[in-house]
Amino acid sequence: MKAHTWLASTIVSAAMFAAGAAYADDPVEIRFAHWVPPTHPLQQAITEWGASLNEATGGTISVTIFPAQQLGAAKDTYDMVRDGIADMGYINPGYTPGRFPVFDAANLPFNITNATDGSAAIDEWYGNYAEKEMGDIYVCLANAHDPGTFHSKEKIVVPGDVNGLKVRPANGTISKMVTLLGGQPVQVSAPESREALERGVADAITFPWGSILLFGIDKTVKYHLDMPTYVVGFVWGMNKDFYNNLSDAQKKAVDDHCNPEWAKQTSIGWATYESGGRDKIKAMSDHTVTTPTDDQVAEWRKAVAPMEDEWKKAVNDAGYDADAVWNDLQDTLKKYNSKY
The missing domain is CATH 3.40.190.170 (Bacterial extracellular solute-binding protein, family 7)
Known part of the structure; x- marks a missing residue:
């Protein structure tokens, strides 16, 4: 009996020591x-x-x-x-x-x-x-x-509508898109965006839907393009x-x-x-949400197509095989059912 008691005690002590060692x-x-x-x-x-x-x-x-x-x-x-x-x-x-x-x-x-x-x-x-x-x-x-899109003081439906606008882009890549479309990028961070729009420094912003409400930007922009742009x-x-x-x-x-x-x-x-923000904005009587037609989406895709070539040049210049990197991304997006 004592032997069994000693063995049990030893096992318990060893277990406690191991647990202690794991978190030492x-x-x-x-x-x-x-x-x-x-x-x-x-x-x-x-x-x-x-x-x-x-x-x-x-x-x-x-x-x-x-x-x-x-x-x-x-x-x-x-x-x-x-x-x-x-x-x-x-x-x-x-x-x-x-x-x-x-x-x-x-x-x-x-x-x-x-x-x-x-x-x-x-x-x-x-x-x-x-x-x-x-x-x-x-x-x-x-x-x-979640995918973001254009939110603006005046309606944006097709690429030509960006021409001449001051747009707060999401990042450097979207900044290039704005420039390609004839707009002027306004580089401010997300927390600074509402002030830029209120002061007239920007006319539009690229943002996901829910964040428009979170940052109070719905007080300054009333038009929204319902298209998963980026x-x-x-x-x-x-x-x-x-x-x-x-x-x-x-x-x-x-x-x-x-x-x-x-x-x-x-x-x-x-x-x-973010996706829930879309429904909330659609329900606001003083906001206008526009869904582009398939032809209009094709127009957008054609307008931004040069960005891929520009990206590949930058990646090649940085010492990578841009085609291999791009194909790797596309294959991985297909694997996860998330390719546009």
């Missing part, structure tokens, strides 16, 4: 910076991601979120992460035009149909190029917001020294939270929010 890592805090309001669905996505990571590490990794540009301007997020001002950040590569030419493919118009499966596709595809193009940070995952791709980046200083167990937990499945998961809430 030093506790660390991830300071996660983003630039949208704390009421934005992204805040909830990061919260849920952080909670799952905390559980996977036995509580040794916690995530503290700094929203609304608290740690620095939106356009500086990549450098903030690289330099350790933030341990992680939500990076919009399009805020620094020309710096990340490969990733720009995710932002080309009329390319990706949705933000959920599309996010998984972007993440899997960019995983082949991230180490070379963004090698001074740890790229955790890439995702996208998505914006983002990167969840981590400071490389921060990542390298984690224990092996903590690194594995982080890696397990940085994949196409999590890319999709973190986009669902935002995508649902």
Whole structure:
């Protein structure tokens, strides 16, 4: 009996020791910076991601979120992460035009149909190029917001309607589209967009639907084009020294939270929010939502076609095989049923 008691006690002690060893890592805090309001669905996505990571590490990794540009301007997020001002950040590569030419493919118009499966596709595809193009940070995952479109003070239906307008574009790629269509890009971040429209600095904006309401832009623009013109791709980046200083167990937990499945998961809430904004705006009596005909959509696609060639030149100049990169993206989008 004593032998059985001793054996049972030994097994329990060993199990407790193993459990303790699994969670013997030093506790660390991830300071996660983003630039949208704390009421934005992204805040909830990061919260849920952080909670799952905390559980996977036995509580040794916690995530503290700094929203609304608290740690620095939106356009500086990549450098903030690289330099350790933030341990992680939500990076919009399009805020620094020309710096990340490969990733720009995710932002080309009329390319990706949705933000959920599309996010998984972007993440899997960019995983082949991230180490070379963004090698001074740890790229955790890439995702996208729900398709955006034109919202304006005067009606926009066909490409020619953009000619002469001042447009706040979503990023550098959409800025090129505005220029190609004869418009004048007005470069301001999302939090600064409403003021630019109110002051007459901009006549129109490219934005997803729900964010029009979230940022109060529905007070300044009354016309909306119901066409999935583009998505914006983002990167969840981590400071490389921060990542390298984690224990092996903590690194594995982080890696397990940085994949196409999590890319999709973190986009669902935002995508649902944005698509819901369309119905809310359609129900507003003082707003006009226009759905283009198939011929008009074909006109848009033809008007922006030169952007693909321009993108390929930039990628070739950066030392990549642009055709191979492009075909890789298209194949991955088809795999995830998200190709336009």
